[in-house]
Amino acid sequence: MRVGVTVFPGSNCDRDALYAVERMGEEPVELWHAEADLKGVDAVIVPGGFSYGDYLRPGAIARFAGVMGPLEEFANGGGPVLGVCNGFQVLCEAHLLPGALLQNTHMRFVCDRVRVRVETANTPWTAGCEGGEELTLPVAHNEGNFFADAETLARLEDEDRVVLRYVGNPNGSANDIAGVCSEGRNVVGLMPHPERVSDPALGSDEGLKILRSVLVGATL
Amino acid sequence: MPETLKVRVLVRPKEGILDPQGEAVRGALPALGFGGVKTVHIGRLIEMEVESAAEVDAMCRRLLSNPTIEEYEWEVVS
Amino acid sequence: MPETLKVRVLVRPKEGILDPQGEAVRGALPALGFGGVKTVHIGRLIEMEVESAAEVDAMCRRLLSNPTIEEYEWEVVS
Amino acid sequence: MGLSGAEYERILGLMGREPNYLELSLFSVMWSEHCGYKNSRPLLRRFPNEGPRVLQGPGENAGVVSLGDGWALAFKMESHNHPSAVEPYEGAATGVGGIIRDILAMGARPVALLDSLRFGPLDEERNRYLFREVVRGIGGYGNAVGVPTVGGEVEFSPAYSGNPLVNAMCVGLIRVDDLMRSRATGEGNAVVLLGSKTGRDGIHGATFASDELTEESESKRSNVQVGDPFAEKMLIECCLELLGQDLLVSLQDLGAAGITSSASEMAAGGGVGIDIEVEKVPRREAGMEPWEVMISESQERMLAVVEPERVEEALALAERYGIGGTVVGRVAGHGDLRVVDNGEVVGTVSAEHLADAPAYEREVLRPAYLDEVQKFEVAEIPEPGDYNEVLLSILSHPNLRSRRSIYNQYDHQVGTNTVVLPGADAAVMRIKGTRRGFAVTTDGRGRHCYLDPRGGGAATVAEAYRNLSCVGAEPVAVTDCLNFGSPEKPAGYYQLAECIEGMSEACEVFGTPVVSGNVSLFNETDRGPIYPTPTVGMVGVFEDVGRHATPGFKRGGDMVVVIGGSSRVSLAGSEYAEIVHGRVAGRPPGPDLASEKKTADLVREMVRSGLVDTAHDVSGGGEIVAVAEMALAGGLGIEYEEGELERMTEGQGGGRRDVALFGESGDTFLVAVPQERWEELEDALSRAAGYDLIGTVGGDRIRVGDAIDLKLSDLRRAHEQDLFGIPGEVVGGSEAVG
Numbered sequence A: 001m002r003v004g005v006t007v008f009p010g011s012n013c014d015r016d017a018l019y020a021v022e023r024m025g026e027e028p029v030e031l032w033h034a035e036a037d038l039k040g041v042d043a044v045i046v047p048g049g050f051s052y053g054d055y056l057r058p059g060a061i062a063r064f065a066g067v068m069g070p071l072e073e074f075a076n077g078g079g080p081v082l083g084v085c086n087g088f089q090v091l092c093e094a095h096l097l098p099g100a101l102l103q104n105t106h107m108r109f110v111c112d113r114v115r116v117r118v119e120t121a122n123t124p125w126t127a128g129c130e131g132g133e134e135l136t137l138p139v140a141h142n143e144g145n146f147f148a149d150a151e152t153l154a155r156l157e158d159e160d161r162v163v164l165r166y167v168g169n170p171n172g173s174a175n176d177i178a179g180v181c182s183e184g185r186n187v188v189g190l191m192p193h194p195e196r197v198s199d200p201a202l203g204s205d206e207g208l209k210i211l212r213s214v215l216v217g218a219t220l
Numbered sequence B, C: 001m002p003e004t005l006k007v008r009v010l011v012r013p014k015e016g017i018l019d020p021q022g023e024a025v026r027g028a029l030p031a032l033g034f035g036g037v038k039t040v041h042i043g044r045l046i047e048m049e050v051e052s053a054a055e056v057d058a059m060c061r062r063l064l065s066n067p068t069i070e071e072y073e074w075e076v077v078s
Numbered sequence D: 001m002g003l004s005g006a007e008y009e010r011i012l013g014l015m016g017r018e019p020n021y022l023e024l025s026l027f028s029v030m031w032s033e034h035c036g037y038k039n040s041r042p043l044l045r046r047f048p049n050e051g052p053r054v055l056q057g058p059g060e061n062a063g064v065v066s067l068g069d070g071w072a073l074a075f076k077m078e079s080h081n082h083p084s085a086v087e088p089y090e091g092a093a094t095g096v097g098g099i100i101r102d103i104l105a106m107g108a109r110p111v112a113l114l115d116s117l118r119f120g121p122l123d124e125e126r127n128r129y130l131f132r133e134v135v136r137g138i139g140g141y142g143n144a145v146g147v148p149t150v151g152g153e154v155e156f157s158p159a160y161s162g163n164p165l166v167n168a169m170c171v172g173l174i175r176v177d178d179l180m181r182s183r184a185t186g187e188g189n190a191v192v193l194l195g196s197k198t199g200r201d202g203i204h205g206a207t208f209a210s211d212e213l214t215e216e217s218e219s220k221r222s223n224v225q226v227g228d229p230f231a232e233k234m235l236i237e238c239c240l241e242l243l244g245q246d247l248l249v250s251l252q253d254l255g256a257a258g259i260t261s262s263a264s265e266m267a268a269g270g271g272v273g274i275d276i277e278v279e280k281v282p283r284r285e286a287g288m289e290p291w292e293v294m295i296s297e298s299q300e301r302m303l304a305v306v307e308p309e310r311v312e313e314a315l316a317l318a319e320r321y322g323i324g325g326t327v328v329g330r331v332a333g334h335g336d337l338r339v340v341d342n343g344e345v346v347g348t349v350s351a352e353h354l355a356d357a358p359a360y361e362r363e364v365l366r367p368a369y370l371d372e373v374q375k376f377e378v379a380e381i382p383e384p385g386d387y388n389e390v391l392l393s394i395l396s397h398p399n400l401r402s403r404r405s406i407y408n409q410y411d412h413q414v415g416t417n418t419v420v421l422p423g424a425d426a427a428v429m430r431i432k433g434t435r436r437g438f439a440v441t442t443d444g445r446g447r448h449c450y451l452d453p454r455g456g457g458a459a460t461v462a463e464a465y466r467n468l469s470c471v472g473a474e475p476v477a478v479t480d481c482l483n484f485g486s487p488e489k490p491a492g493y494y495q496l497a498e499c500i501e502g503m504s505e506a507c508e509v510f511g512t513p514v515v516s517g518n519v520s521l522f523n524e525t526d527r528g529p530i531y532p533t534p535t536v537g538m539v540g541v542f543e544d545v546g547r548h549a550t551p552g553f554k555r556g557g558d559m560v561v562v563i564g565g566s567s568r569v570s571l572a573g574s575e576y577a578e579i580v581h582g583r584v585a586g587r588p589p590g591p592d593l594a595s596e597k598k599t600a601d602l603v604r605e606m607v608r609s610g611l612v613d614t615a616h617d618v619s620g621g622g623e624i625v626a627v628a629e630m631a632l633a634g635g636l637g638i639e640y641e642e643g644e645l646e647r648m649t650e651g652q653g654g655g656r657r658d659v660a661l662f663g664e665s666g667d668t669f670l671v672a673v674p675q676e677r678w679e680e681l682e683d684a685l686s687r688a689a690g691y692d693l694i695g696t697v698g699g700d701r702i703r704v705g706d707a708i709d710l711k712l713s714d715l716r717r718a719h720e721q722d723l724f725g726i727p728g729e730v731v732g733g734s735e736a737v738g
């Protein structure tokens, strides 16, 4: 499988995501922001970092980048897309995912390991997990506080579109939401960083469960 | 050379959206000896020089604010 | 109950101080399809309801702006 | 302008004529303490700086050591004390940005940051503000730029009120073959300015950094520089790509004194001259004079030398990364830094003369205050009644409290190389695609240096050596930042000279040469000078990074052993004496360097051989604080052996329980091993100066005879309070990392 990783100016987990794709045993493909070309990849990861310095609002500028046109088409056509951290923010700004990520309520950057529960295995990025399973994943963000209006929240819950939920909420997110998916379920946004736990040399490869899920979907 | 207009855009959190910064400032005021402040809200000020105001509203809507959480107003100041 | 005044404070980077946000937004605009923008500066908008405007200036100086790198202006809007 | 009359005379002598304003400005910035090391250069020569692993010693943008297999580390530490005192967020942020560019200039990819900080006590609002904003600034810059902040240290003392210390260290990874040096060569080659536009930032910032802080300097607002981590991130990626494609002859960061210092250093390094066509420098502000452009300290800029036929390619790459790239000059055959404005020469100074700042050597005179502060008898402080209370108050004191509320604001994992996260004795990093790795720590002991400058200097280095040994890394080299008061005062000069002597002795014994560093003098306010506070950053190497240890207890039933010559524990200058009894006094036992090394090497060997995976050194707060830290990090309690407290009290405690429990000494370590490996451990320990089985891991309490019996949850509540004091705030959800 060819897995693309977008690189925006200011992305800083792009190399980590590319490395994690290697750890998955798949072929990593760098997708440069200015090129409107997905290079025929089978799945896309929009990585973390501070695209355009997070100036204005995280993700606000990146959503207009050249690569986003074909990415939106790919997503709307059902292609699996995973936004991690800043990638989640970009996908919200691009309206590929509902809601927005506000500043953490305690107004501090938080870098930690948190417990999360996989709320649904019915997405291409959690198909390899058990529903209800708990994972320990790293978070590192200043704007991870998921917000959506009451109606949207209710719909997300009803439609089983909350993908990960914090066991201990690190940022004030509504309904302890750590990740959601699109209506078509193929676009997933997560605040935690699965790519940071994709190598036993760093103490855990639990994140590979999430990343390798996309292979489960592909073989269906 | 085309003349430029100075445009001021104000972006603020929508009513009902959590504004922890505003809250923190409001909470800090009494300790500094400032009483009588009922509410504080913090938003963004964007000042631009543009060749024409035709696109300003589109920029506000699409880039400078996020309609899910923010509202904006803008004016030409000179 | 005392009436409240609505006060608007605008805080912006001082002249000569780098405004990385404004610079980055301006630099990105053409590629995003927004032409004709000469300069962009980004600052803070603070809106407060206060019982009296007597202390607003002191608040601006001591808490709402960082006088080392920012300047402010304020007005009573209603 | 900050030049003395004698210095002006010296310039006249060197130039053989009157300098114009621009030329004088160049001298003024280059001969500031910050750039010219007027007061410290002769003393710095004392540092050993050679060793088998040293690829680059002092004199470049950063020191470089070999890791083996063609890998090398570039590292350096730098201070941003004065800027942070004036504007803490931006001061700290630009400090981080600056040190990253020093590493980048060596051609290395920055892979780790550390921060060494000092503030006044947190019960003063201004100190809380400085602390909060400095930490936010370091995180704000480091997090965005994508270099993990993996370690650091912080201490609070009235000696730093109003004069915080902000020292940032960066480590970069590079292939030996790709090492870059700041050396302009090739007459006719283009000098290219990369990165942000030039504004009036920090005009005379370098001279400012060398003045004492006064009310007046607080209003020198124009000195403040604002960091742009986004621009820096693009600058890093662009420069690494330029180097990767072999497009550069030389590379140099722009730090203090801006284009002037970069261009003249590059010229001097290559034995050539450089013409700067100053009108070509892209500017952010209108109406800048040539001298302002030449000494502006605008951030996020680098200077490169490029062969003419490769300029186009280089500039195209800059464009791809969205950063500025402009040819602003040429390498010339003469030996001067020549400034040309629209064809007219507006200044000509020999690069050699700029580098030839005067050096002031002074007599080293022992100041009288030492006799006063070194007076201390244990009998002067009463023995406490309730040891549980004392332990809780020490563990919750800002100097010994968990640093989690700081490092959780720093992204310490980006890059996916951090093997041991903050919270351990040293950060451990791996090198992807190999089994190798390195460890890094920063340490400083201001109080100790104040009470005994030479002993404190040595103890600072020893502490770093112990920290690396605990995680199992072989210490290889040191960078340092010398934070001192005024060298123009006899006490200040004595402290500087003696600390350097102590550090040098320790570096010699440990075989860890000093390969880079920085000096920050005149750290004085109306309240007086800071503690003399040399900080060191030390790096160590692993052949197999998988073999490392952390402090946290890992298994119930493990046997806990204290190793070392703790017969010399003392309360002189201890945390306990200050926190509990308000005494900063006594002469702490100076480290016995040979024995320190022997014990540390032994511990490292036990980790390296795979025997020990749990180790920690005894440092501030003494043995019981170290034990509590191990328990909290691992979430497992400990029960001391029957009679152990009595043995400790009779032995090293000299009859006093507080001395036994809280006394500090140099070469003391704690390790834990499973029972079944006890014999192996005893075997290994046959070479130790001394060791003692103190207890067994297990349960959820710490119990030491009839003196201490505390639940871990109570200890944790005390120890993990938020240092930023937001009421009700609970920081972090998971257990501390062991």
Ligand SMILES: Nc1ncnc2c1ncn2[C@@H]1O[C@H](COP(=O)(O)OP(=O)(O)O)[C@@H](O)[C@H]1O
Residues within 6 Å of the ligand: D034, D035, D044, D047, D057, D058, D059, D060, D061, D062, D063, D076, D102, D255, D480, D481, D482, D514, D515, D516, D517, D518, D519
């Ligand atoms: N305390 C010190 N110990 C060892 N080397 C030092 C010390 N201070 C400065 N140096 C060395 O002197 C050189 C010049 O330092 P500095 O001007 O701070 O470098 P830069 O201009 O790259 O910031 C560097 O190579 C630095 O490593």
Ligand SMILES: [Mg+2]
Residues within 6 Å of the ligand: D060, D061, D102, D105, D253, D255
């Ligand atoms: Mg340098």
